[in-house]
Amino acid sequence: MECSKQRPSLEFVESAFWCLGGDSLFPLFPLSSKGEEAIERKEDLSQRLHPPKRIEGGLGVKPLREWNETLLVKNLWRVFAHKDTLWSKWVNLEKLKGGSIWDAVYKCNDSWGWKCILDMRNKIQNHVVIDNGSYKWKKNDGSVVNYSTQQVWRDLRSNRVKVGWHHVIWFKGLEPKHAFIMWLATLHRLYTQDKMKSWMPQVPLLCPLCEKTNDSINHLFFQCEFSSCVWKDIKAKLIFRGLPYSLDSIVQRMAVYPFTKNIWNIVNRLVIAACVYFVWRERNARLFRHQKKEALKVGEDVQNYIRWKLLSLTVKNSSAIRKVADLWNMKWVNNRFKFV
Ligand SMILES: [Zn+2]
Incomplete structure (x- = not known):
C-alpha cells in the first residue's frame, strides 16, 4: 500500500453511493477512529447477543457492516470479471x-x-x-458455483452456531409482540430484578406478582406461585401432559418437535408465547402502573387470546381438531372454529 486511508471527501460520498448501487451509505460514512472502535464494539456485542439469522437465535436483521462488505465484493467482482456495466468499464x-x-x-x-x-x-x-475460462465462486465447502450475492453473504460470515428453538418462537401466526417477548425470555434478556439488583443493590426488590423474592426469568416463567397458577390452568388445555414449570425446559422440549401445520403444534406454540407475554405484561402493570389482576383473570386473558386466534384458522375436521375444540370450549363448523 502506498499510503494509509484518508478521510473521505464529498467525491467519496458520490462514488460510494454509485459503487453501492444506491444502497445505504451509512456504513461508509466517515468516522473518527474513536467512533469506529465504538461501532465495532457495539456490533461485536450485538452480534454475540443477537445474531442476524433467526436460526442462529437472532432477530433476522442483517448487520450493516457485514452486508456492506458483501455488496463491496459485488463491485469488485464486476471489475475483475469485466461485467458489462458502465462503472466496471470505466474502472478497467x-x-x-x-x-x-x-x-x-x-x-x-x-x-x-x-x-x-x-x-x-x-x-x-x-x-x-x-x-472453463470464467470466474466462479468457491464456497466454504469447496464446491464451485456461479457468483451470487447470497452465496457471498453466507461464505463471508464465520460459522455461526444454530439454535434448535428458533421454530418454537418464529412462525407465521404468532403475534410479533408475543414472539419478541418470548425471544427475549428464551435468551434471558428481559430486564428482570435479578439483573437490576446489581445496579441498585441498596433497593429492596420483590417480585410484584408474589412479593416474596426477586423476580428472574426462571422465577417468572413459571416458578412464581402467581405465574405457576396461570401455567397450571393453561397447560391442562394442551395435549402435551407433564410440561415442566420452567421456560428453558419447556422450550427445549418443544424444540425437539419440528414445526408442522399440525393443530397441536400450532396451539402449543401459541399458548406458551401467550403465557409468557401475559405474565410479563401483568408483572409490568403491577410494577409501573400499580394495576393488579388475579391469576385467574390473567389465565382468562390467555385463554381468550387463544380462542380468538383459533377463530382465524381454517381447519379440516379431524380427531385432533375436535379435541382442540373440546378443550378450548369451541365448536368446529364448515372448516372453522366457532365460539360455543
Ligand atoms: Zn413471584
Whole structure:
C-alpha cells in the first residue's frame, strides 16, 4: 500500500453511493477512529447477543457492516470479471489502465470507497477460481458455483452456531409482540430484578406478582406461585401432559418437535408465547402502573387470546381438531372454529 486511508471527501460520498448501487451509505460514512472502535464494539456485542439469522437465535436483521462488505465484493467482482456495466468499464479503462485489479495499489487521492473495495480482495481471494475460462465462486465447502450475492453473504460470515428453538418462537401466526417477548425470555434478556439488583443493590426488590423474592426469568416463567397458577390452568388445555414449570425446559422440549401445520403444534406454540407475554405484561402493570389482576383473570386473558386466534384458522375436521375444540370450549363448523 502506498499510503494509509484518508478521510473521505464529498467525491467519496458520490462514488460510494454509485459503487453501492444506491444502497445505504451509512456504513461508509466517515468516522473518527474513536467512533469506529465504538461501532465495532457495539456490533461485536450485538452480534454475540443477537445474531442476524433467526436460526442462529437472532432477530433476522442483517448487520450493516457485514452486508456492506458483501455488496463491496459485488463491485469488485464486476471489475475483475469485466461485467458489462458502465462503472466496471470505466474502472478497467481509466482507473486500472488495462491492468489487473489484483495488482492495484492505493493512491493518496483515491476515494475511501475505492480503498474499501480493494480491501475486499484479501477476504475473497481464496473464493475466486477460474472454471472453463470464467470466474466462479468457491464456497466454504469447496464446491464451485456461479457468483451470487447470497452465496457471498453466507461464505463471508464465520460459522455461526444454530439454535434448535428458533421454530418454537418464529412462525407465521404468532403475534410479533408475543414472539419478541418470548425471544427475549428464551435468551434471558428481559430486564428482570435479578439483573437490576446489581445496579441498585441498596433497593429492596420483590417480585410484584408474589412479593416474596426477586423476580428472574426462571422465577417468572413459571416458578412464581402467581405465574405457576396461570401455567397450571393453561397447560391442562394442551395435549402435551407433564410440561415442566420452567421456560428453558419447556422450550427445549418443544424444540425437539419440528414445526408442522399440525393443530397441536400450532396451539402449543401459541399458548406458551401467550403465557409468557401475559405474565410479563401483568408483572409490568403491577410494577409501573400499580394495576393488579388475579391469576385467574390473567389465565382468562390467555385463554381468550387463544380462542380468538383459533377463530382465524381454517381447519379440516379431524380427531385432533375436535379435541382442540373440546378443550378450548369451541365448536368446529364448515372448516372453522366457532365460539360455543
Ligand atoms: Zn413471584
